[in-house]
Amino acid sequence: MKDTYDIVIIGGGNAGLALACALLDQPSIRGTSRILLLEGGSLDRVRGWKGDGAWENRVSSLTAENVAWLDRIGVWQYIAKDRTCPVNEMVIWSNPTPGQTPSIHFPPLGYPMAHMTENTNLQRALLRRIDEAGKGIVDIREGSRVGEMRLGEGERWIGLQVGDSWVRGSVVVGADGFNSPVRKFSAIESYGHAYPTHAIVATLEHPPSSVYPNNTAFQRFLPTGPIAFLPLSATASTLVWSTHPTHAAAYRRLSPEALTHMVNAGYTMQERPLSDLNEKILSADASGSPLDCETIKGLISTINISGGSLTSEEVILPPAVQAIPAKSIASFPLRLSHADEYIGNRTVLVGDAAHTTHPLAGQGLNMGLADVRVLSEVWEQVKRKGGDIGSKIDCAEYPKQRYPANQLLLTTTDTLHHVFASRSGPINWARGVGLDVINEIGPLKKALMENAGALPPRAAPTQHNGWGATAATGLEGWIGLKGAVAAGLGLLGDTLRRTAK
Numbered sequence: 001m002k003d004t005y006d007i008v009i010i011g012g013g014n015a016g017l018a019l020a021c022a023l024l025d026q027p028s029i030r031g032t033s034r035i036l037l038l039e040g041g042s043l044d045r046v047r048g049w050k051g052d053g054a055w056e057n058r059v060s061s062l063t064a065e066n067v068a069w070l071d072r073i074g075v076w077q078y079i080a081k082d083r084t085c086p087v088n089e090m091v092i093w094s095n096p097t098p099g100q101t102p103s104i105h106f107p108p109l110g111y112p113m114a115h116m117t118e119n120t121n122l123q124r125a126l127l128r129r130i131d132e133a134g135k136g137i138v139d140i141r142e143g144s145r146v147g148e149m150r151l152g153e154g155e156r157w158i159g160l161q162v163g164d165s166w167v168r169g170s171v172v173v174g175a176d177g178f179n180s181p182v183r184k185f186s187a188i189e190s191y192g193h194a195y196p197t198h199a200i201v202a203t204l205e206h207p208p209s210s211v212y213p214n215n216t217a218f219q220r221f222l223p224t225g226p227i228a229f230l231p232l233s234a235t236a237s238t239l240v241w242s243t244h245p246t247h248a249a250a251y252r253r254l255s256p257e258a259l260t261h262m263v264n265a266g267y268t269m270q271e272r273p274l275s276d277l278n279e280k281i282l283s284a285d286a287s288g289s290p291l292d293c294e295t296i297k298g299l300i301s302t303i304n305i306s307g308g309s310l311t312s313e314e315v316i317l318p319p320a321v322q323a324i325p326a327k328s329i330a331s332f333p334l335r336l337s338h339a340d341e342y343i344g345n346r347t348v349l350v351g352d353a354a355h356t357t358h359p360l361a362g363q364g365l366n367m368g369l370a371d372v373r374v375l376s377e378v379w380e381q382v383k384r385k386g387g388d389i390g391s392k393i394d395c396a397e398y399p400k401q402r403y404p405a406n407q408l409l410l411t412t413t414d415t416l417h418h419v420f421a422s423r424s425g426p427i428n429w430a431r432g433v434g435l436d437v438i439n440e441i442g443p444l445k446k447a448l449m450e451n452a453g454a455l456p457p458r459a460a461p462t463q464h465n466g467w468g469a470t471a472a473t474g475l476e477g478w479i480g481l482k483g484a485v486a487a488g489l490g491l492l493g494d495t496l497r498r499t500a501k
């Protein structure tokens with residue numbers, strides 16, 4: 001029947017499109033299945049993306065492991081390479097008190113730890129791969145928002161209402177984002193909480209650094225949340241500044257010129273004067289007259305004269321930002337959520353439909369890509385054995401591999417958020433000791449990064465079976481940060497235990 005499919009994927013974001021590409025790479029699925037991808041919006045903007053205009057403000061750091069996998073399944077060839085930026089080094093620091101700036105510098109490994117990639121660049125590459133390899137196998141219907149869903153006779157298929165018509169799928173994948181209609185239809189609960197934080201994103205324009213190429217990811221942990229500077233090219237980077245919603249709203253009401261000064265202050269100013277400056281911005285904003293650029297500049301230069309800023313002797317700092325294009329400024333609420341289960345009755349969840357996380361470790365999409373990679377591998381095995389890919393029992397290997405790995409990353413990221421936001425005495429001290437110790441031991445840093453998804457492309461695993469591989473997947477991540485985090489938290493925990501004795 002024309003409207004009957006073996007697999008229906010709901011959602012044409014990066015997770016849904018990547019699943020279609022992953023399935024095209026699995027011979028048993030490819031040879032026997034008809035696949036339908038339904039996207040509620042239009043994909044015209046993605047198809048028409050030329051890769052030569054202004055930088056997008058939605059950018060993801062794709063781990064080396066995921067880049068290697070995208071390459072293997074024929075997607076990376078379609079990426080506009082001049083619009084991705086290899087990340088070779090990482091610097092993270094905190095500055096709880098003047099004169100104390102514990103930091104970690106992860107030096108180059110000899111291959112990129114990650115690639116900063118605009119989300120649209122990846123989406124377009126995935127669409128191109130489907131156009132090339134999916135003829136007669138994958139149908140894409142866009143502008144097709146799924147409404148009602150019904151379980152069919154004998155619970156052997158699901159009916160999906162799209163406009164005035166219905167389609168059927170033997171199994172339905174929810175790649176439909178945080179509000180996932182598929183998760184709701186499946187009556188799968190999810191737990192979590194909204195962070196009292198919004199992330200401001202924007203494109204940062206700056207001169208090329210005279211000291212090093214712009215292949216370094218910077219992240220400073222402020223008490224209000226982390227501020228990251230992530231490279232896009234020699235003269236552009238992307239901002240992800242997580243902060244209180246009231247601060248985010250006030251910053252967004254500043255002129256782009258005033259925000260530029262504020263962002264530079266966010267990277268360089270000591271915590272106390274930065275907090276005083278914030279107070280002035282907030283009270284002016286509350287009175288309905290946001291501070292203008294000259295006033296902010298004046299306040300910052302007064303503070304700088306009195307030694308209120310960090311220097312490059314104390315920590316490696318990013319290049320000074322010169323401008324922020326107004327159109328690139330946006331903000332997003334942040335939340336932690338994890339579905340209780342990944343498989344329902346003839347339904348499966350992947351990507352943000354299954355989990356969302358704080359962007360400080362750059363893991364949301366990376367987790368989603370790992371989900372679809374594993375799901376496609378599990379389905380291939382099930383098909384080969386003559387099993388049912390809509391069966392919870394036959395596909396149990398999918399949650400078995402992905403649930404603990406995702407849970408580990410969600411918990412680690414959440415803990416990191418709280419530990420770095422805290423300014424209590426013992427935690428300050430222990431965190432500083434943890435960062436300093438990691439920084440001093442070169443081989444430990446290298447081991448952390450290699451354990452953390454910054455594997456050289458050829459060493460990237462193709463299978464994730466057993467605890468070791470699951471742990472490797474769980475520990476993959478933003479340029480080694482979660483590895484550092486795990487070790488840092490271990491050190492922190494030890495130190496706190498010793499302090500408590």
Ligand SMILES: Cc1cc2nc3c(=O)[nH]c(=O)nc-3n(C[C@H](O)[C@H](O)[C@H](O)COP(=O)(O)OP(=O)(O)OC[C@H]3O[C@@H](n4cnc5c(N)ncnc54)[C@H](O)[C@@H]3O)c2cc1C
Pocket residue numbers: 010011012013014015016038039040041059060061062119144145146147175176177178181199201240332350351352353359361362363364365366367368
């Ligand atoms: C500030 C910020 C920075 C981030 N940085 C990183 C990073 O560096 N690295 C990283 O890995 N991740 C990062 N993330 C996370 C990443 O952006 C998300 O995890 C990822 O984009 C989610 O992709 P998805 O395809 O699962 O969901 P989505 O992109 O939300 O796609 C869901 C799709 O489903 C469609 N849909 C929904 N309902 C229906 C329906 N009823 N019918 C049809 N279609 C429907 C929607 O239209 C949408 O296209 C970041 C997130 C934020 C907020």
